[in-house]
Amino acid sequence: MPTATEIPRETERSSTFRHSFLVRITHWLTFLAFLALLVTGIEILISHPRFYWGETGNVNTPPLFTFHIPSSRSSVPTGYGYVLPDQNGWSRYLHFEAAWLLVFTGLVYLIYLFASGHLRRNLFPTREQRSFRAYTTRFANYFRRTPTGANELHRYNVLQRSSYLVVIFILFPLMIWTGLAMSPAFTAAFPATSSLLGGRQSARTIHLFLTFALVLFLIVHVTMVALNGFRARMRAMTLGTLKPDEPHDPLEPTTTKERP
Amino acid sequence: MNALTRRKLLTTGAAAVAGAAGLATAARLAEKYGLIPPDHGGIYGPGETLTYACQRILTSHRPMREFPRSMISTPFVSPYGKLPAAYHASRAHNFTDWRLTVDGLVTHPLSLSIADLRALAVRSQITEIACEEGWSYIAEWIGTPLSLVLREAGIKPEARFVPYFCIEDGLWDSLDMTEANHPGTLLTWGMNGGDIPVDYGAPLRLRVPRQIGYKSLKFLTRITATDSLKHFGKGLGSSSPEYGYAWYAGI
Numbered sequence: 001m002p003t004a005t006e007i008p009r010e011t012e013r014s015s016t017f018r019h020s021f022l023v024r025i026t027h028w029l030t031f032l033a034f035l036a037l038l039v040t041g042i043e044i045l046i047s048h049p050r051f052y053w054g055e056t057g058n059v060n061t062p063p064l065f066t067f068h069i070p071s072s073r074s075s076v077p078t079g080y081g082y083v084l085p086d087q088n089g090w091s092r093y094l095h096f097e098a099a100w101l102l103v104f105t106g107l108v109y110l111i112y113l114f115a116s117g118h119l120r121r122n123l124f125p126t127r128e129q130r131s132f133r134a135y136t137t138r139f140a141n142y143f144r145r146t147p148t149g150a151n152e153l154h155r156y157n158v159l160q161r162s163s164y165l166v167v168i169f170i171l172f173p174l175m176i177w178t179g180l181a182m183s184p185a186f187t188a189a190f191p192a193t194s195s196l197l198g199g200r201q202s203a204r205t206i207h208l209f210l211t212f213a214l215v216l217f218l219i220v221h222v223t224m225v226a227l228n229g230f231r232a233r234m235r236a237m238t239l240g241t242l243k244p245d246e247p248h249d250p251l252e253p254t255t256t257k258e259r260p
Numbered sequence: 261m262n263a264l265t266r267r268k269l270l271t272t273g274a275a276a277v278a279g280a281a282g283l284a285t286a287a288r289l290a291e292k293y294g295l296i297p298p299d300h301g302g303i304y305g306p307g308e309t310l311t312y313a314c315q316r317i318l319t320s321h322r323p324m325r326e327f328p329r330s331m332i333s334t335p336f337v338s339p340y341g342k343l344p345a346a347y348h349a350s351r352a353h354n355f356t357d358w359r360l361t362v363d364g365l366v367t368h369p370l371s372l373s374i375a376d377l378r379a380l381a382v383r384s385q386i387t388e389i390a391c392e393e394g395w396s397y398i399a400e401w402i403g404t405p406l407s408l409v410l411r412e413a414g415i416k417p418e419a420r421f422v423p424y425f426c427i428e429d430g431l432w433d434s435l436d437m438t439e440a441n442h443p444g445t446l447l448t449w450g451m452n453g454g455d456i457p458v459d460y461g462a463p464l465r466l467r468v469p470r471q472i473g474y475k476s477l478k479f480l481t482r483i484t485a486t487d488s489l490k491h492f493g494k495g496l497g498s499s500s501p502e503y504g505y506a507w508y509a510g511i
Contacts, residue, residue, distance in 0.1 A: 089504025097307025185510030
């Protein structure tokens with residue numbers, strides 16, 4: 001089965017082909033895993049909403065910062081007169097199970113990225129995009145709400161490409177690294193996993209910062225999808241097709257005319 | 261049906277069959293090499309089994325993570341339940357009458373006082389205890405390696421798990437032989453140069469430095485050796501899964 005990117009740009013098709021099957025399935029599996037990791041991560045966080053830097057940290061040591069929220073443990077001083085129910089057991093089970101789903105999905109996706117040329121063709125900035133000016137221009141166009149130019153109808157712009165690359169090659173790998181840096185068994189075998197980050201508590205704090213970065217990405221990503229036609233984008237990422245009369249993604253070949 | 265979808269159907273079918281066969285083989289091998297945790301059932305079972313199997317393969321023969329004395333940090337008392345009258349009675353005698361029972365699949369069951377343990381072997385380690393909640397501290401732990409006590413009792417080769425019990429009612433746990441025989445797994449009676457304080461598990465705590473803190477049970481009274489965890493509690497390996505927590509706590 002030819003992937004979307006292998007279809008010549010001017011191919012005539014009644015309904016245009018959008019994201020390849022593999023991209024769509026890995027996208028939603030990643031979303032599912034991320035959602036589970038986020039929810040269970042928050043549940044685990046509220047059992048100790050204090051963050052530290054270095055190797056060790058507990059309520060008897062000064063925190064780097066504290067979330068002033070109720071906790072699920074009575075041993076944490078929160079200022080609230082009540083303790084939330086303990087959800088850590090299933091949260092930890094699900095957190096690690098979802099992490100496995102994410103890792104396997106990520107591996108399949110990475111192999112596809114390199115093997116299919118999707119990375120080189122659609123994610124790595126093109127020659128003309130590799131300049132500081134390309135970034136500032138694209139940012140300026142976003143803020144002025146300039147309509148998408150014809151050259152961007154068929155492909156990701158430089159900001160999209162850069163964001164996806166950062167998420168795929170920096171945020172998720174660092175997330176897995178900082179997660180493993182909190183594992184006493186894994187760090188027993190590979191101590192550098194933790195010590196390179198400054199210690200176990202630093203790893204935990206970075207793990208949280210990375211969560212912020214990924215949530216920020218999710219918010220911007222969904223906002224952009226909504227601004228560009230939520231239904232059409234969802235169809236492109238689920239069914240993989242667009243109706244000819246609908247606004248289309250700037251990624252793939254299409255026979256449709258200009259955006260209405 | 262056009263050629264493209266038929267090909268897709270065939271390859272998908274072949275992949276599914278190969279996948280199922282691969283999984284069945286993997287399951288048999290995993291069972292043989294002790295890579296399946298006792299709490300492998302339920303919706304979290306696959307994730308738990310993957311974690312346990314991978315960490316066993318990667319970490320079984322690795323040491324623990326140790327720290328210099330300068331990194332010993334402010335400790336924190338993890339909460340524990342109300343201790344029974346027997347505990348306070350023993351405490352009044354400075355725990356001289358405290359006994360650790362060693363039984364099960366051993367040739368000579370033992371009943372050891374803290375002094376007996378001290379006489380057997382003394383090891384100290386500076387390791388971090390990390391709670392599943394997120395906090396941690398580093399302390400010096402002084403005690404007798406569990407593996408030496410098991411050897412002293414003549415543990416039988418068919419033993420596969422070492423369940424351990426404490427004076428708190430209903431609280432128990434178990435280790436696989438890899439963790440039980442690990443030199444870092446310590447029957448701990450001293451901490452930071454002195455006796456271990458009551459809040460930290462006096463007179464005896466099992467330190468499992470390569471797992472999360474809840475495996476390090478305080479107020480230890482009994483260790484046993486078994487070839488199956490089926491008849492201990494609900495057969496899930498420890499009281500933790502009964503409260504919703506994983507038996508294996510390497511992460």
